[in-house]
Amino acid sequence: MELEAIPGVGAKTAAALRELDDPVATVESGDVAAIARAPGVNEARAARIARGAIRRRHGDDGRVLATDRAREVYREAIDLLRERTVTDYAAKRLETFYPSGSASRIEEAQSFAAAATEQEPDPAVREALAGVEPLTDPPTVRVRDRCLATADAETLARAESAVPELSVETVEEARDVSELARSYATVIVLDEAFAGLDVEGDVHVRPDALETPAETVPERLLAFFAANRERLEAAAAVHEAADLSPAADLDRLRDALARLDDDGTVVGDAELDRLTAAVDDLDAAVSTAESVADDRLREAIRERDVTIEGTDFLSLVEQGARVDSLLDRELADEYDEAIERAREHLADALRLEPGEAELADRVFGGDPSFPVEHEESAVSRLRTELSAARDRRAARLKSELASDLGDLREPVETLVRDALELDVELAIARFARDFDCVMPEVVGPEGTAAGDAKGFRIEGGRSPLLDVDFADVEPIDYAVSGATLLSGVNSGGKTSTLDLVALVVVLAQMGMPVPAESATVERFEEVHYYAKSQGTLDAGAFEATLRDFGDLVEGADGRLVLVDELESITEPGASAKIIAGILEALDEQDATAVFVSHLAREIRDAADFEVAVDGIEAAGLVDGELRVNRSPKKGHLARSTPELIVEKLADDRGGDFYGDLLEKF
Numbered sequence: 001m002e003l004e005a006i007p008g009v010g011a012k013t014a015a016a017l018r019e020l021d022d023p024v025a026t027v028e029s030g031d032v033a034a035i036a037r038a039p040g041v042n043e044a045r046a047a048r049i050a051r052g053a054i055r056r057r058h059g060d061d062g063r064v065l066a067t068d069r070a071r072e073v074y075r076e077a078i079d080l081l082r083e084r085t086v087t088d089y090a091a092k093r094l095e096t097f098y099p100s101g102s103a104s105r106i107e108e109a110q111s112f113a114a115a116a117t118e119q120e121p122d123p124a125v126r127e128a129l130a131g132v133e134p135l136t137d138p139p140t141v142r143v144r145d146r147c148l149a150t151a152d153a154e155t156l157a158r159a160e161s162a163v164p165e166l167s168v169e170t171v172e173e174a175r176d177v178s179e180l181a182r183s184y185a186t187v188i189v190l191d192e193a194f195a196g197l198d199v200e201g202d203v204h205v206r207p208d209a210l211e212t213p214a215e216t217v218p219e220r221l222l223a224f225f226a227a228n229r230e231r232l233e234a235a236a237a238v239h240e241a242a243d244l245s246p247a248a249d250l251d252r253l254r255d256a257l258a259r260l261d262d263d264g265t266v267v268g269d270a271e272l273d274r275l276t277a278a279v280d281d282l283d284a285a286v287s288t289a290e291s292v293a294d295d296r297l298r299e300a301i302r303e304r305d306v307t308i309e310g311t312d313f314l315s316l317v318e319q320g321a322r323v324d325s326l327l328d329r330e331l332a333d334e335y336d337e338a339i340e341r342a343r344e345h346l347a348d349a350l351r352l353e354p355g356e357a358e359l360a361d362r363v364f365g366g367d368p369s370f371p372v373e374h375e376e377s378a379v380s381r382l383r384t385e386l387s388a389a390r391d392r393r394a395a396r397l398k399s400e401l402a403s404d405l406g407d408l409r410e411p412v413e414t415l416v417r418d419a420l421e422l423d424v425e426l427a428i429a430r431f432a433r434d435f436d437c438v439m440p441e442v443v444g445p446e447g448t449a450a451g452d453a454k455g456f457r458i459e460g461g462r463s464p465l466l467d468v469d470f471a472d473v474e475p476i477d478y479a480v481s482g483a484t485l486l487s488g489v490n491s492g493g494k495t496s497t498l499d500l501v502a503l504v505v506v507l508a509q510m511g512m513p514v515p516a517e518s519a520t521v522e523r524f525e526e527v528h529y530y531a532k533s534q535g536t537l538d539a540g541a542f543e544a545t546l547r548d549f550g551d552l553v554e555g556a557d558g559r560l561v562l563v564d565e566l567e568s569i570t571e572p573g574a575s576a577k578i579i580a581g582i583l584e585a586l587d588e589q590d591a592t593a594v595f596v597s598h599l600a601r602e603i604r605d606a607a608d609f610e611v612a613v614d615g616i617e618a619a620g621l622v623d624g625e626l627r628v629n630r631s632p633k634k635g636h637l638a639r640s641t642p643e644l645i646v647e648k649l650a651d652d653r654g655g656d657f658y659g660d661l662l663e664k665f
């Protein structure tokens, strides 16, 4: 597939997406976080791209949300879902659900949502989810003690891009390699031609080095796992709390992470700790060992009577000869013992192994002296040996750990993704529970066996968008097919009914559960919802609105048109005629339409066809308050609020005036 074939993806975005490992599969996966790894693509854009890919796959031209108010209702629906996520990922991922006109897309989303609603929202899972984020790629670590070498320019370019962590050096012949081996602890030669090379130093000929990065640069994997430690631990905790089967072995993962320090080095190895401490403490230990020997000698000298021959004494006095020469002769045993003590101290303090201790022995034992002096070259040799052993150990541990982690690299991607996807599912599950939702039936225009596919039918619908607590929302039953007027008393719930219908249709076509006891909706191609206009329009705005409706009635099939009090755009007489005309045109088109209006009677009179009128009926006035039956009554022109009040006055007060007035209604 060409990336540019995705709606909304131009040449620039396609170029950015091509930087991803497997651009097409990533875009098709709907994994918003993975798509957002493309340079310059943020998560909101990634969600749009994922949506575009879904639309392309289902041949869906995405026209369902046809007006501002329809788009607003979608936003409100998405917000209700997003509020129930824990992770940013899930919030963004939910944006890939959109009201679709494609049966296959709705079916696909419905099966995801249906499985999601089976999930049990559990506070422990929610808590664990708080730490989960998409895995991050840490910045490239520079490794300075190792290099790659090749004689081939093409291999050099390939190596530089495949292993940016290491320097890549050009070599012509064995001598160049041997020179490199003097500057780098390890040299990896990439050319087969150098096989069998015999040079001093840690030199390997590995033509496959670029294909096995875990071996070549274990630091990369270690840095990746170190940077993602918390996310991985959180994802593991999510799997345990939710009893999900993990894509990666969690014990192995935890064990590997426990061996890894935050800076990507290996911890918890006693031998490495010993060698590191030995190198670090070497100078201090040598100096303490000297003191130990000096103390020992001082004590011995203090306790001994030393006899000096006259010639010695003379030479001491005349030539300023050092007293050290006497040590050898007179205090040889004591001196040896002191040196032995110094050696023992050094070996103990640095916890040296026998081989190393042999080297350490050479630090003391040169010409006798007091105070005792160490042999600097022996210290330096010991330091070199210990450092090399430490580095070898560290490198071995790194590659062992990297090889353990290498097996986990792919599975942890799935582990984290599964945890994040669970958050998406749990948000849908919570939404469904919080609003007592049901999975609606979405039927094609071709109809059901029962033949009632047109329009919508909602039973026990309760809108979560109302300004009252959800617990206090009264359930509504409402079904419409064809063009209908909805009449009713003031504040009876007409606008709220339109909102409910729009929300149920939008959610249903997103493939989501809807807040109702049961619902069947036609799969609409377009949803046109017009909110109540704020007062009478001036001539220009009125003309523009009329043109909107002109376009609307000329359009295609499969439309749901919801209009709230269109009459307020102009004076009542004209409004009634205009609305009647629009309804007529919509009726001819077989569109489903609900027009809320206080002019239902006038519109019906002005229309050339039998307009269906439904009504939200007031059961009456109780203590000055309207008692309303919120479910619209089919085929019923509801009495208006003024009519109800006149009726009440006629009943209460009697007399001709109110009676006559009542008759005018």
Ligand SMILES: Nc1ncnc2c1ncn2[C@@H]1O[C@H](COP(=O)(O)OP(=O)(O)OP(=O)(O)O)[C@@H](O)[C@H]1O
Pocket (backbone or CB within 6 Å): 466, 467, 468, 472, 473, 474, 475, 476, 488, 489, 490, 491, 492, 493, 494, 495, 496, 497, 630
């Ligand atoms: N199903 C319901 N359950 C509980 N309360 C509701 C319900 N429907 C509407 N209401 C309450 O009634 C108020 C008025 O509803 P709404 O604005 O939909 O009425 P309306 O008939 O469109 O009014 P108007 O004729 O003034 O435009 C809402 O703000 C809400 O508080």
